[in-house]
Structures are given as structure tokens and as C-alpha cells.
Amino acid sequence: MIYDIRHLSTYAYETPVSFARCVLRLLPSDRAEQRVLSRAIEVRPVPAASAARRSFFGNDVVTVTIEAAHRELRVDARSRVEVTRDTGDLLRQASRPWEEVRERAFAAATLAPSSPAHHLYPSRLVPILGPLSAYAHVSFPPGRPILEAATELMHRIKADFTYDPKATAVSTPLIEAFEARRGVCQDFAHIMIACLRGVGLPAAYVSGYLRTLPPPGKPRLEGADATHAWVSAWCGEEFGWLGFDPTNAVLVENDHIVLANGRDYADVSPIDGVILGAGMQALTVKVDVVPVT
Template sequence: MEVSIIYKALYEYESQARCSHNLLRLRPCSDARQQLIEFGLEIDPPSEVFTYSDYWGTSVEAFGVHQDHTRLSVVARATVRTDGQPAMVDSPPADALRDGRFREGHWEFLQPSPLVSWNDAIETLSQSVTESVDEDVIARVLALHRWVGRNLSFDETSTRVGTSVEEVLEQGKGVCQDFAHVLVALCRASGIPARYVSGYFLPANEHGESSEADFPLKTHAWVEAGIPRSGWWGLDPTHRMEVSARHVVIGRGRDYADVTPFRGSYSAGGRATQAIEVEMAAAASQQ
């Protein structure tokens, strides 16, 4: 599938901002499942952009605005060719999760991270969700994935960037970032490596055509679970589905803090308001 993406961000300040420094993680990656065809940035006020890859392998566009300004506009345009992920044909036993080499290779995705931690209650919840399923890794991951999709509801007004996994579970609602953080925490609490994925998602209606009736189009988040002998398996708890050709990856990390799409700071300027919008479309023959 060939997908076009337009990301638009507008920041407006109460008064003149003297300078701002910004990091963008908006460029889709190229990997075994997708290929970036083209990517471009439009920044106003015009700024020089420096591109590099971070620790996790995500492309970062860094720029500074050093002139006085009352608004900052960023438009990122991308075209990506995507495929669905391969089916999981091997279902290793749960004992495979305790293999020393496997754990060492996935160590960072088994530990608590800045925005994903868990307590005894969450560990108990994870155990209760998986105790009745077969003793294999795929069954356990699917049970946790389905539990999150059934027990959380989507609500844009209920959480903020720093809302903890415990808070999300207590109120039972959040946004895609929260769904992903909860699933990551439940997996790690069960000894299953899990990483947070930031990207874009092109929804579809019952006819397979583009639709945003259920969820507004913005950047999206989902999860990849580490499966012994098979690699990473992508699951989207917000949409209750496996990752498909409609999922476009920007980057992967331990949690949202590692792959924040737009992060910046500025001097003076007073309070700032922001507006984020994403437009996506598949080639007409592929909708």
C-alpha cells in the first residue's frame, strides 16, 4: 500500500518568543515492512534543519528559530510504501521467555522506563489475565492485548503526557499513548519484552475506505512484543487489531518519551496554544 501523510503543527504565542529549539520525530522509517519514498519539511519562520539518528534508530530533525516570532508552523509531508507484517507461525512455550540470551538481547524492553512502570497490583493483574490461557507466549500476549482493548475506552480529554499506567487503569480510559503504555506494562510485568511504537495509522470503514469517524487522525501509538525465535510482533490495542499495512512506523522506544513527535522549548512568548492535524490517504487503487 502506498500512503501519503501530511502532518501540520501550529504554535501561537501570547507575545514575542525570542528563540525556540525543537526536535521532530516525524519522518517514517524504512525497514523490512515499509519503505520511505519521500519526505519533506516546511518550517515558518524558515530555519536550518539538522538530521540525525538517535539511540533507538529514529530519525530526528533538529532546528532552532532565533528571530522573534509569535507563531511557529511545521508541515511534514511523506509518502510511504507499506506491507502487512508476517503471520506468527511459531508459538514458543512460556519457558522460552526465561532464556538468558533472549532476556539479555531484550533487556531494555523488560525494565521500567520513564513513563512505564508497574506495581504489585499491575503484576497481579497481568498474571490473572494470562493464567487461564495456554502456556505459550503468543497466547499470553494476545490475552493481554485483548484485555486492554476491552477494558479501556478512548477519551482525548482524560489524560496528559505524564499520566501513569496506574492512573489510566484506575479511570479506564485514555488515548492511544495510554493504551500502548498499559499493554507495555502488562507485558513487561509478565516477563514479555515490549516496546512502544510511534507512527501514523490510516483508518478504514466497513468498505475498506479511509475513515476517521471513530478516532481523530493524529500521530498514533501501538506496541511490539518480543517473541522468542520469531522477532517483534506488532499489536494495536486502541483499534484491537494486529499491525497492518495501514500502520506507518516513525520509530520505536521504551515509551512515549523516547519517540515524542514534537518536543521544544522557547524563551519569553508567554503561554502558547497548539493545533496538531494529520491528513492521510492511500493511493486510490488501494483503498
């Protein structure tokens, strides 16, 4: 499936901003089962300087410096991406007991970016918390196959939590979203990651997109109008890293386009940085993901 993606972010400032340095993680990159056909970012005002780099986890990052005074900042990212992901009958396949996968993860002998070792421990936004570990253990009784256990955990989060864009903000602590049983895809992903790490399993945070309009006869997925978030769980050498979307209780397939991955949202936020200015600011984000026919 080929998609045209547009991600338009507009910042409106109450008073002029004299200087801005922004870190942009808005360019999808080639990955397993995903190929980038084209991509570009347009920033207004035009930056005085721009630099591109590749992060440790393989995300393409662009840093722009704006020295002209401005009341509005527009970041317009466009890309065309081909996704060839197919989970098929994955859930019918036999997988190792989760305890064995845990042991193999802790025994990892490499620190390459794809190593499970980077995603076993607490991160800035995902601490290990007793209530979340206890919640996870319901799905992970002794000897249960890893795929079966992780899939049930994903379905429980979807069933027990309410998707509510007004319930949380980017800065809401994980435990508050968990106790409220409400939030958005970022919260759902962080909760599942904390649950998996709480039982000793590697889990990564993935940001990306969902197709805006569903295929005929299928329901529209939550989170399709903005950047989406889901979980990549390491399921042993046989299966590697697999995507689980707890917001929609589905395995990650061709409706999902990967933008960036890391330990939590702090590693992959689409735009961050610093500005010199006073007063309030308002952010408007528009995302369109359209299949190319």
C-alpha cells in the first residue's frame, strides 16, 4: 500500500518570537516493511540554518534555526511511503513462553540499536510502577506464550481504558492516566510499555500515522487525524520486534506508517526546541494520510 502523507503544524504566538531553534522528527525513513518514495519539509519563516542527522535509533532528525522575528511558524511535512507489512496468521503461530523471552532479552550480547537491551529499563516518561506491573501479570501467568500474552494485554487496555482527547496532556504523568483509565494513544502506548517492562519484557514506543479513511467495511481507527502511537514489543529471535496498537486493539499492519521509534515519547516528539518570546502560543496540527490508487 502506498500513502501520501501531509503533516502541517502551525504555531501562533501572542507576541513576536525573535529566535527559534526547532528539532523536527517529521521525516519517515526506510525500515523493514516500509519504503520512502519521497519526502520534504517546508518551514516558514525560512530558516537561517538547517542541519540533518540520524539518531541512534535510526530516526531522521532535522534541526532548524530561525532568526527572523515572526508571529507564526508553519512546518509542512509531506511524504510518500510504501508499506508492505503483513502479519497474516501470526497469532496462530507457536511462540516461546514469555519467561524464556525475558531471559533471552536480559542475556542480549549486543548494544546495537535493534537490541532489546535498550528497552528493558525505566525511561524518562515510563517508570516501572507496581500497579502497572500487577495489571500486566494478569495476562502473563507462568508458561504462557509471548504472543498470546502480549495480545491479551493489548485487548485488556483497549477494553479497560477510554479514548478521551480531553483527559490528558503531553505532560500528564503515566500513573495519572493509568488511574483515570482515560487518555489518548500516547497514554495507551506508555501504559502498555510500562506493563511489559514491569514483567521484564522489552518494549519500545513508536510514533507514526494511520490512514485517514478506513478500507470499505472496516471501522475507522482512533487517532487517525493526528500522529498516532503504538508499541513495538520484542518477542524473541524468531519473531523479533512486533507492533501492537493498544488504542485500537489491533496488530500493526498496512494501516500504520512508522515515523520514529524510541524508549518513550521524549525520544520521538515530532517537534521540540526553544524560542525567545513572551506570551501565549497556540498549536494547530492537521494530518492527512491518503492511499494512492
